[in-house]
Amino acid sequence: MSDSDAIIHIENLSYQYPGSSRLALRDINLQVRRGELLGIVGPTGAGKTTLCLALNGIVPQFYGGRFFGRAQVAGLDTIETATHVLARHVAMVFEDPETQLVTNSVLDELAFPLENTSIAREEIMRRIPWALQAVRLDGKEAKHPSELSGGEKQRLAIAAALATQPKVLVLDEPTSQLDPVGSQEVFSTVRELNARLGITVVLVSHASEELAEFADRVALLAGGELVAVGPPSRVLADVSLLGRYAIRPPHVATLFGTLAAQGVKLARTPVTLQQASDDLAVMRPRLCIGAFDPRAANHPGTVEQPQAETKTAGARGSRLPSRHVHALSSAPRPLLSAHEASYAYPDGTQALQRVSLDVHAGEYVMICGQNGAGKTTLVKQFLHLLEPTAGEINFDGADVRGMTVSQIAQRIGFVSQNPDNQIFTSSVEGEVAFALHHLGMAPREVEARVEESLAAMGLSAHKKTHPLALPKGDRARVVTAAVLAMHPDILIFDEPTTGQDYAGAMRILDVSRELHRAGKTVIVVTHHLYLMPGFAERAVVMGKGTVLLDAPLRQVYHSSKILRQTSLAPPQIVQFAQRIQAAEGVPLPILTPEELAGCIHVREKGT
């Protein structure tokens, strides 16, 4: 790439935050072409956000610290040029839609950066409709940001960035808090703007499938260093490289990587659905594809499993003792159930409509659905934080209306998306003991339960540590340990993987699986469908306040039409299997790349 082509020049860039002993960025050398869409991947702490902030001078101008090397964007040195001047050329969109919308209406949000850069009023009025139209938010000018959905908020943030007509648009994990629809909206908007207006885009994301689809090049950052940079077909296809840095490759790359390991000769490793289909078509004469037998699968959720009595306490080598499980009054009766439960908010919004659902002791259930599908409302009803406006919720045979929130909380543990809202004390052991003391438990009993819960969550070594000094994944474990110390029958995890990198998400889900193996009933609310095979057995799909489907995971993942109704999409590998199934006529109800790889073999000579 010649210098004149590049709009971003980074030379030997190293950076150290004030008070930190390690470099957040180390010897970064990178050039980005005009009109290019560069994806950045990397585990938590890789330096992705720091690199983004270095592009508009916020690092180091806002944070201070030690900055080495040079960064030049649109011909401007990011140290010598003030951030408010750089902001005219480099616009940024951050992860959290709440903290980047700073005014009180959609219109003002768009006008704000333009006013700050002294753009004439007439020009502001000309640009606003254009920017709103570009992100399909026209007609919502008068709305308050709080009235928008998550996807709309991010699109508004993009529109505000766009209104400045920047040369470079930097997006730092803009979809991590969005459901699949919101995510798709953001990705397609960015791609369209990049293609139509020629804006250079730098996009940080954990969504490898989407980056494979949309990015021109992908940069892999780890430990502050630029490990690899190149087209997605090279970087995202290198399954072993991604594995070394705990980055999830696109499903089709994992599949073809597994096939290669089985001896299938590949011309390349595909990273998109289309590439995978094309490659398979070329390789097809050399391969035989067999049907998949769900009964032979290792994953739960394979076939319909008998409910209620399937899980026993202390099973499968768990570290959790069997006395965690309450003696439940009757096995066949559901432990938790909703009967025709409805809920209407005071403003008339019907959040739940006659939902009926039974959860039996020992089940691992996933509840999924788009934003506003009613998932949170249902969980709040289980916890008696909300009362059904019609119908009833029963726990262990009794109507929850007869129980207080605290009584239910002692038997249904709840771990919310943001562990930081649930941390109240200054040590890990204090946190676990916090509620136990208030419940009037004897000190010896408190101590025993704290020890037991910390051991179960692998936190015994951190007893005296301040919970907030731990990484986010571990903070979620602290909260889980605190909930577990009450010996609940059920654990509900609300969007536990949101904002986590792949390794962090897997650590949390591993905890849920361990609890399940120890006999707990586990309910996980999530829209990260690709993470759940191997964990959940059953999935409840919600949409518009109703249950659209309640079935074993495998059946749900292959019910694309129903998933689409609630704006979800099956994982990439399931979509690929469905394409093969349609073409070959062999049943392939697989959940993972490994399962699909097991169905594809090299054709032996003569067969």
Next chain:
Amino acid sequence: MSWRSFGSAADSTFTRLDFRTKLAVMLTATALAFFWESPALMGGLFIVMVLLNLVARIRLTYMTRVLVLMLPFYAILLVTHGFFNTSVGHTALWTAPQGWPLIGGALELTREGLAYGVMVALRTLVLILVTPPTMFTTDLNALIVGLVRLRVPYRIAFAFSATWRFIPLLFGEIRSISEAQRLRGLALERMSLWKRISVYSRIAVPLILGALTRSQQVEVALAAKAFSGSPERTYLHQTALHASDWALMAVCLCALLLAVWLRVSMGFGRFTLPGL
């Protein structure tokens, strides 16, 4: 939650006035409330303020809620002034019976003290009611531009608006932290007051931490949006003083000057009661 939805139900004559005009009305009413000590005049001013709030279409529920909230304070005012404010007069309405220990025959509820207490209560009500027609009928942008036109630094005017944007988020955070505590099995409803206070105080840890994190994120987002706090910027929203604004400001100025002249020359507005 929008700024105007807080107390005002709909558009009114007030929403069409410039913020500076409303500020002038607010300052005039405040000055008169401190200038006058006559219970009758204060009562009149209070009625004017209620009417002003009704014209501005401030929700009646807001006004009644304020009154209910202030009732204990007014009870204390009436008792303290009625029994102990002897500087304004000594006409006894009630005297503690002689047989009562310590205070028998000495403690008196005076007519003047009680009237003064009523006047102070009305004054506080005027001061409370003076804000909604000004603030709740003004669009936040008009308020910012109005403040900037009054030479308030833009940085301060923006901080005011941004605070309003984030108040609902803060309340949402308090609600979710409090919910998280209940979901740890804490039966707050069964706890003693002392224990409850100790549990509530724990909300501060995640709240402050969350607020600090958020405020830094907002600061970074502002820097990325070219915010420098400099007054060298343009404004999408514009404000202009119309004839009605000038007329109302003139009325305010005249009322204020007249009140000063009457007080100085005739003592009009001093604390008096019929028969004094």
